Amino acid sequence: IVLTQSPGTLSLSAGERATLSCRASHSITSRYLAWYQQKPGQAPRLLIYHTSNRATGIPDRFSGSGSETDFILTISRLEPEDFAVYYCQQYHTSPALTFGGGTKVEVK
Amino acid sequence: QLQLQESGPGLVKPSETLSLTCTVSGGSISSSHYYWGWIRQAPGKGLEWIGNIHYSGSTHYNASLKSRVTISVDTSKNQFSLRLTSATAADTAVYYCARLHQLVSSPSYFLIWGRGTLVAVSA
Numbered sequence: 001i002v003l004t005q006s007p008g009t010l011s012l013s014a015g016e017r018a019t020l021s022c023r024a025s026h027s028i029t030s031r032y033l034a035w036y037q038q039k040p041g042q043a044p045r046l047l048i049y050h051t052s053n054r055a056t057g058i059p060d061r062f063s064g065s066g067s068e069t070d071f072i073l074t075i076s077r078l079e080p081e082d083f084a085v086y087y088c089q090q091y092h093t094s095p096a097l098t099f100g101g102g103t104k105v106e107v108k
Numbered sequence: 109q110l111q112l113q114e115s116g117p118g119l120v121k122p123s124e125t126l127s128l129t130c131t132v133s134g135g136s137i138s139s140s141h142y143y144w145g146w147i148r149q150a151p152g153k154g155l156e157w158i159g160n161i162h163y164s165g166s167t168h169y170n171a172s173l174k175s176r177v178t179i180s181v182d183t184s185k186n187q188f189s190l191r192l193t194s195a196t197a198a199d200t201a202v203y204y205c206a207r208l209h210q211l212v213s214s215p216s217y218f219l220i221w222g223r224g225t226l227v228a229v230s231a
Contacts, residue, residue: 034217036155043204043221044155055219087155094214095168099147099155 003100011108018075020103022088027068032092035073039084110135112222126192130205138163143208143215146190148201160215195229
């Protein structure tokens with residue numbers, strides 16, 4: 001399964017809502033999709049698993065939704081620390097795993 | 109608190125073998141509930157899954173790398189390792205090790221990550 005993330009870059013201001021898309025080449029009927037956040041020089045951090053479940057310690061301004069081939073990560077109100085790159089990852093075809101190409105959320 | 113730490117040479121010559129080790133601390137690698145994996149990230153690029161291993165020795169590899177990759181586990185040292193043969197400049201990347209959640213006896217999402225180590229392939 002190929003995951004295509006859009007847009008490549010999202011330019012927003014703190015306090016705004018961010019909507020990130022992850023589109024799958026084949027249906028992920030299981031909804032086995034995760035989202036990660038990566039800041040410069042750091043390892044990725046798990047945000048969301050099973051499409052909509054927040055990982056431990058993740059603020060509730062982060063939410064995930066979607067089904068079949070279209071998945072969304074929403075950040076309801078951007079905080080300064082949320083400007084980063086976000087990746088989706090599918091495990092529907094586990095043990096084969098794939099990542100999307102990433103969306104960078106930058107300061108407008 | 110579980111921690112993972114990658115170690116190995118930061119520079120590898122073309123055609124040689126890239127070898128890295130991930131040391132797990134604060135927990136046992138022998139837990140049946142998890143898989144252990146390797147991911148890499150070329151400079152300025154996205155994440156690429158390399159492969160996973162279970163402490164039992166069961167492995168799964170990215171099809172695009174399968175002919176060159178071997179992942180092994182040493183439960184006595186609480187470590188798992190990556191070997192990538194015939195390295196080229198395209199293998200230059202930050203290599204991360206991670207623990208994966210096990211879902212219905214299969215690897216799923218990456219729960220805990222190491223800090224990563226940069227490996228350059230150059231003469």
